[in-house]
Amino acid sequence: MSGGGGTGADRPVIAIGAGLIAVAAIVFWQSWALRASFGSQTLGPQMMPFLVSLLLLLFGSLTVVAGWKGTFPTREEADWTSVAWITGGLAVMILLIKTAGFVPACALLFASTARAFGSRRALVDVGIGGLMAAVVYLFFVRLLGLSLPSGFTESLF
Amino acid sequence: METLSLLGNGLAIAVQPMNLLFALVGVILGTAVGVLPGIGPAMTVALLLPITFKMDPAGSLIMFAGIYYGGMYGGSTTSILLNTPGESSSIVTALEGNRMARAGRGGAALATAAIGSFVAGTIATALLTIFAPFLAEVAIAFGPEDYFALMLVAFITVSATFGSSRLRGLTSLAIGLTLGLVGIDKLTGQARLSFGVPDLLDGLEVTTVAVAMFAVGEAMAVASQKGGADDGKVEPIRGSLWMTKEDWKRSWLPWLRGTAFGFPIGALPAGGAEVPTFLSYATEKRLSKHPEEFGHGAIEGVAGPEAANNASAAGTLVPLLTLGIPTSATAAIMLAGFQQYNLQPGPLLFVTSADVVWGLIASLFIANTMLIVLNLPLVGLWVRLLSIPRPWLYGGILVFATVGVLAAKGSLVELTLVLVLGLLAFAMRRFDYPIAPVVVGMILGPMAETQLRRALQISNGDATVLLTSPISATLLVVAVVALFGPLLWARLGWRMKSDED
Amino acid sequence: MATLTRREALALGSAILTAAASGSLQALPSELKIMAPAAPGGGWDQTARVMQGVLTAERIVRSAQVTNVAGAGGIIGIAQFVNGSKGDPTALMVSGFVMVGAILMNRAPVTLDAVTPIARLTGEWQALVVAANSPIKTPQDLIAAIKADVTKVSWGGGSAGGVDHITAAMFAGLAGADGSKVNYIAHSGGGEAMAAILSNRVTVGVGGGSEFEQHVKGRRLRWIGLTAPQGTAGLPGPTLSEQGIKLELQNWRGVFAAPGITEAQxxxxxxxxxxxxxxxxxxxxxxxxxxxxxxxxxxxxEAFLKEEIARVSGVLGQLGLVRA
Known part of the structure; x- marks a missing residue:
């Protein structure tokens, strides 16, 4: 891993700085058309976005410099598969919740997170997650009368 | 003395068996929903209102009060154990509380939170009883320029607690300010940074951001560690389950100081429950004899903010009962509850419906006592949650967090935000950016902006209002001292030490 | 059965009619779905839940279910309602004045044209008040102050472009001032605005009549006028029209059905x-x-709605909040 610690350029950190500068540009560009349309507004709706944009630009530039000098703390090597399992779990949940339903979506999120933390018994995990989700669903929807997103599975009970 | 006899009458009403039962149902329901992120006491009371329409007014208001206080307790439990703040006012509790829980001190963290909540709730309710009418007058005298100065104090003191690197801390703050910009500008009704997505028009939900950045980001960061690192290892109990003598010694002053922040700021119409928790945290860090423990589980950082959070809940009742001004979502719903029984909160309420008001205040004391009696024995049980095997514990946390977010706002945009902000938080952790300033910036930024612009709008652009208002001027002096004081004290301290030598 | 007496025939006829009537009742949706396009607790949600309670308690329908879709003045809710309930004769949505403004200001893709108006249900008239120690005592005083310098009169009320803001702009318009010059200070939630009005920080307060009732009775606020046609029972002061100013505006709530249902439904x-x-x-x-x-x-x-949308869009356009 390209750790810094004062030895040469730290490319990921330079990228972060560039990202901050990009966000500064987006904030500035998106707020350009705002105006105080009525009344006597000395400081209009643009004031804060412009200030924030300026701060992001400043800190972004300083981060680029810090990356160049390599003054950020070093990072340990990461286990990217585990991160991918959690990210994937959430993404699958977003895709499934309105079709397959709330309970299976939650069950898959539970199982994939458990997988990220080293569990190897996928079926058991799906079962536990599903049970937990079903209990939660019944509590919220039947007892409190709230509406949760639901799909095919929930139409069964 | 008259107050006491009225309170006595109130107690007589509140201890009627039916009303005690209502209070019990209220605190249990409140704790249950407080535990769930996203749905808080406000939503619960709203959902119960139609059901209670035919109930006796005293009984149902007592139940609502129980839900209100119970929600405050419940919010801290998940903050401490799962790093998943249930309400925005318990975000600060998660900072130190969850560190303590990971180090096997969850029992002590839960206990100091519960006892602190009890102490603060009781003192604040007593203050409510005595000072309510007087305090309400002071509270409405607070104008936008005064709020702006208060936010400035909060910004400056909290910024001092942002961890090792100033650049990274301030960058996190700026990211929070950016997130705070999203949504309709309150003063002109125009959309900012919403990119044409209607779900973003109301701005980002604080609980969504907190859940994503704390729970999801943390889960990713822990999962990414290869083997050796023991940061993610959770030890349910190390040493004593309960608070040690040392813990008590370090907790009692923060409880009192937290109350001193929470009650008056909670009584301000635009004070909110978050600002006092920020101020309390910053103060405790500065005053602590163990500032190095902050960020690794300092008990003061749990005791103070938890007390502040509960005291502010009682403070909210000041303008509600005396002026009929609801200053929080929960208070607004409670007002609807009063109106359902043709009770109009305001100066006349204490005269026309004395039974109900004093019954309600008495039941606040009772609810508070019930909560501590219920919660302390549960501490041992709650801590056992952490002995669940890690894959299931984190699986549960993620399901729990997303469900809370969905219950508050059931849209896929909200879930997508959880994923995106979770990844952002993971990246920030990896590069050693602190997470707390994001939430601070997101909460304080819009408040400060709105109040400053409103002040200038009322004064027709005359900026001197910031200095001519005595409250604002005083707070600005505090802000300046907070900004430059540490430098000064550092010098004085150094000189004093050299004198001793 | 071959020979029916006249009376028998009549009885039979009316029995058939009754049967037909009750038959059509049975054909009515036995289960209604009412959407409140807001979070639990607000006015729309309360309306939906009161409807739910009354419809089932009075046995008008067998059951009714309330769902909440919160956000952005209801424009998220209406979009979901139109997409999800097309042609469904058992779906209703609560809406009101606020949604008219929200749709216009945010240029929402789904408007009230897409849904089927069923009924206006309730409304609240808007009141103007001042602090008890204000030099302004009557609507005429307020008009004089606006005529003197419209920017010196600050108004405290709810969100920008909302019903309170529109009331303020319309009143200023009656006083001959440019609505967009009105120094309107928007507040979120009733509490903050009320504090600003009580402490005399803003010149005039504007909001729903019942919000101010207690304080007017407690002599903390002075009632200037109500935007109703005639005096409304229970409220502590006269209407504007009774004082010679023609301004009528109500924060109404109504109920809509899904698009694509038949006229019979x-x-x-x-x-x-x-x-x-x-x-x-x-x-x-x-x-x-x-x-x-x-x-x-x-x-x-439906006719009222058409006029209301035109009126609101005119005021918001003048305020610069709706761009052509």
Missing amino acids: RAELGQLVERMVKSKGWADQLSAKGWQDTYLGASAF
Whole structure:
């Protein structure tokens, strides 16, 4: 891993700085058309976005410099598969919740997170997650009368 | 003395068996929903209102009060154990509380939170009883320029607690300010940074951001560690389950100081429950004899903010009962509850419906006592949650967090935000950016902006209002001292030490 | 059966008619779905839940279910309603004045044209108040102050472009001032605005009449006028029109059905809502909540809506909040 610690350029950190500068540009560009349309507004709706944009630009530039000098703390090597399992779990949940339903979506999120933390018994995990989700669903929807997103599975009970 | 006899009458009403039962149902329901992120006491009371329409007014208001206080307790439990703040006012509790829980001190963290909540709730309710009418007058005298100065104090003191690197801390703050910009500008009704997505028009939900950045980001960061690192290892109990003598010694002053922040700021119409928790945290860090423990589980950082959070809940009742001004979502719903029984909160309420008001205040004391009696024995049980095997514990946390977010706002945009902000938080952790300033910036930024612009709008652009208002001027002096004081004290301290030598 | 007496025939005929009528009742949706396009607790949610309670308690429908879709003044809710309930004769949505403004200001893709108006249900008139120690005592004083310098008169109320802001702009317009010059200070939630009004920080306060009632009775605030045609029972002061100023505006709430339902289905839903409105349970709930009954049936509501949208869009355009 390209750790810094004062030895040469730290490319990921330079990228972060560039990202901050990009966000500064987006904030500035998106707020350009705002105006105080009525009344006597000395400081209009643009004031804060412009200030924030300026701060992001400043800190972004300083981060680029810090990356160049390599003054950020070093990072340990990461286990990217585990991160991918959690990210994937959430993404699958977003895709499934309105079709397959709330309970299976939650069950898959539970199982994939458990997988990220080293569990190897996928079926058991799906079962536990599903049970937990079903209990939660019944509590919220039947007892409190709230509406949760639901799909095919929930139409069964 | 008259107050006491009225309170006595109130107690007589509140201890009627039916009303005690209502209070019990209220605190249990409140704790249950407080535990769930996203749905808080406000939503619960709203959902119960139609059901209670035919109930006796005293009984149902007592139940609502129980839900209100119970929600405050419940919010801290998940903050401490799962790093998943249930309400925005318990975000600060998660900072130190969850560190303590990971180090096997969850029992002590839960206990100091519960006892602190009890102490603060009781003192604040007593203050409510005595000072309510007087305090309400002071509270409405607070104008936008005064709020702006208060936010400035909060910004400056909290910024001092942002961890090792100033650049990274301030960058996190700026990211929070950016997130705070999203949504309709309150003063002109125009959309900012919403990119044409209607779900973003109301701005980002604080609980969504907190859940994503704390729970999801943390889960990713822990999962990414290869083997050796023991940061993610959770030890349910190390040493004593309960608070040690040392813990008590370090907790009692923060409880009192937290109350001193929470009650008056909670009584301000635009004070909110978050600002006092920020101020309390910053103060405790500065005053602590163990500032190095902050960020690794300092008990003061749990005791103070938890007390502040509960005291502010009682403070909210000041303008509600005396002026009929609801200053929080929960208070607004409670007002609807009063109106359902043709009770109009305001100066006349204490005269026309004395039974109900004093019954309600008495039941606040009772609810508070019930909560501590219920919660302390549960501490041992709650801590056992952490002995669940890690894959299931984190699986549960993620399901729990997303469900809370969905219950508050059931849209896929909200879930997508959880994923995106979770990844952002993971990246920030990896590069050693602190997470707390994001939430601070997101909460304080819009408040400060709105109040400053409103002040200038009322004064027709005359900026001197910031200095001519005595409250604002005083707070600005505090802000300046907070900004430059540490430098000064550092010098004085150094000189004093050299004198001793 | 071959020979029916005249009376028997009549009886039979009316029995058939009754059967047909009750038959059509049975064909009515036994299960209604009411959407509140807001979070639990607000006015729309309370309206939906009161409807739910009354419709089932009065046995007008067998069951009713409330769902909440919160956000952005209801424009998220209406989009979901139109997409998800097309042609569904059992779906209703609560809406109101606020949604008209929200749709215009945010240029929402789905507008109220896409749904089927059923009835206006309730409304609240807007009140103007000043602090008790204000030099302004009558609507005429306020008009004089606006004529002197419109920017020196600050108004405190709810969100920008909302019903309070529109009231302020319309009043200033009557006083001959440019509505967009009105120094309107927007607040989120009633509490903050009330504090600003009570402490005399803003010149005038504007909001729903019942919000100010207690403080006017407690002599903390002075009542200037109400935007109602004539005095409204229970409220502590006269209307603007009684004082010679013609300004009528109500923060109304109504109910809509899904797009694509047949005229017959629409008529049935209209009858169902009318039965609800005429029931005692509804009247009880309205008086408990302090809501005014401003019921309008489907066709009258549709005409009213058309005018209201035109009027609101005119004011918002003048304020620069809706760009052509």
